[in-house]
Structures are given as structure tokens and as C-alpha cells.
Amino acid sequence: MAKLIMWNLMTLDGFVEGPNRDISWHSDVWGEELEQLSIEQLNAAGGLLFGRVTYELMANHWPSATGEVADFMNAAPKYVFSRTVKASGWNNTRMFDADVLETVGRLKRDSAKDIFLFGSADLASSLIPHGLIDEFRIAVTPVILGGGTPLFKPGEKRKLKLIDSRPLSTGIVILRYVPTAAE
Template identity: 60%
Template sequence: MARLVLWNMMTLDGMVAGANGELSWHEEVWGPELEQFSEAQLKEAGGLLFGRVTYDLMAGYWPAQQGVIAEFMNAIPKHVASRKLSELAWSNAHLLGQQIATEVETLKQDSAKDLFLFGSADFAATLMAHDLIDEYRIAINPRVLGNGAPLFKPGQAMKLRLIDSRALSTGVVILRYVPVRDA
């Protein structure tokens, strides 16, 4: 059974996007180290999950790009949670139905390789509520936005155990956590 890995960059104050959805602060720390880390993660992935907003951003960007990451992003199976979209134009993208938790559990059972959830804080909150995320990979950007979209919503409580940490020369720290589940 595959694991579901959340991969996100967030600020020191816990935001994954600015107040108006801006992500330009990602570019401030993008470089060879983060690119290498991203490429290594891609080799682990059997599919990607997105919420609608992240899907729209990715589908508007990757089809026109070239290179290793672009080839991967355009070819890999993509699963999208959306109440607004009825069809998806990006290659190999599929809409999830109304039973999100059940469908994601089935995807995990059917995939030989891990599934990755990129961005999508609202979708992530739904998956967290159903205890479907098996690993949290969070790149902490040394930036404070002051407001925006938080990764962890008020009222979400969980205990996590650190399994790895890695500091990059840009000041980003990549933290890897697994949930501590009651036995």
C-alpha cells in the first residue's frame, strides 16, 4: 500500500500562500538544492493529488515548460478534488468524486508508489481530518507573511514525530514528520 505524503513550503508563521494567494516568496529560495530535492521526490511518486486552486496553478504552468520536472509533472497521474470543475484539460488528470476519503484510501491501496499532495491546504485539511496523510514534508521558508492561508487550520490537533531535517544554503529547512497514531 502506498503512503500519502504532503509536500508543501510554508513560512515561519505557518502560511502556504499570502493573503491574495501569492506565492512569489517561493522564488526567493528556489535554487539547485531545492530543485535536486524536488527531482529526488519525483522518483518516489506514483501520483499527485491537488485541490482545485493548486490544480489550476499547476495546469496553467507545467504544460508549457520543459525539462525533467516538467516531463514528470505532465506525465504522472493527477487526482483533483473540486466541487467547481467538471472536466480537466491537463494530461493524465482525473477528478475525484464526492467520497474523497474513500477514493484517496483506494488510490493508496492501488498505487505501487507513494502519492504526493502538493499545496492544497484546504484539501489537506480534509485529508488530515480523515487521518490519510502518512508523512508531512514541509519546507520552512525563512519568511513571515503576517497573514495568508495557513497549512494547519484552527482546531486541527495532531502529534507528529520528526524523522528527518535538512537545512539548505538558502535558509530553508526541510522537515519530515510522521503522525503519531494511537496503537
């Protein structure tokens, strides 16, 4: 059974995007180390999971991009949850509109390799209370946006255990957490 791994870049003040869905700050922290980490993770992935907003950002960028990351993004199985978008022109994409919890559970059972949830803070917030995210990988970036979309939504307290931390030369710190057993 595959793990579902949430992977996100997050600003120091907890945002995954600024006002008006601005992610231009990603270019401030992108570098060779983060690209290598992305390639390692993509090579370990059996599929990519997106909510509609992140999917649309990705689908508007990757099909015309080039390079090793682009090749993987375009070839990888992609699973998208949306109540409004019913079809995709992006290669190897399956759309789902209901039964998020059951579908994610089935995808995890049916995949031999781990599935990565990119961006998609709203989708993540619907999965966290049900224990469907097996690992949280967060790249905390040395950027303060002052507003935008928070990575984590209000909800129940969740305890996590740090399993790895790794600083990069750009000032990013990669943090890896797994949920702990309920007390």
C-alpha cells in the first residue's frame, strides 16, 4: 500500500500562496538543491494528487515546459478532485468529483509507489482529519508574505513526529513529519 505524502513550499508565516494566488516567491527560493530534491521525489512517486486550483496552475505550466522535471510531470499519473472541471487535456490525468475519502483510500491501496499531494491546501484539509496523509514534507522558505492562503486550515489538533530536517543553501529548511498515534 502506498503512502500519501503532502509536499508543499510554505513561507515562514505559513502561506502556500500570496494574495491573488501569487506564487512568484517560488522563484526566490528555487535552486539546484530544490530541483534535485524534486527530481528524487518525482522518481519515487507513483502518482500526483491535486485539487482543482493547483491542478489548473500545473496544467497551464507543465505541458509546454521542458527538462527532466517537466518530462516527469507530463508523464506521471495525475489524480484531480474537482466539482467543476470534468475533463482534462493534460496527459495521463483522471478527474474525480465525489467520494474524496473513498477514492484516496483506493488510490493508496492500488498504487505500488507513493502518491504525492502537491499544493492543494483545501484538499489536504479535507484529508487530514481522516488520517489519509501519511507524511507531511514541508519546505519552509525564508519569505514572509504577510497574507495569502495558509497551508493548514483551522481544525482539530494533530500531533506530528519529526523524522527528518534538512537545510538548503537558499535558506529553505525541508521538514518531514509523520502523524503520531492518538493519545
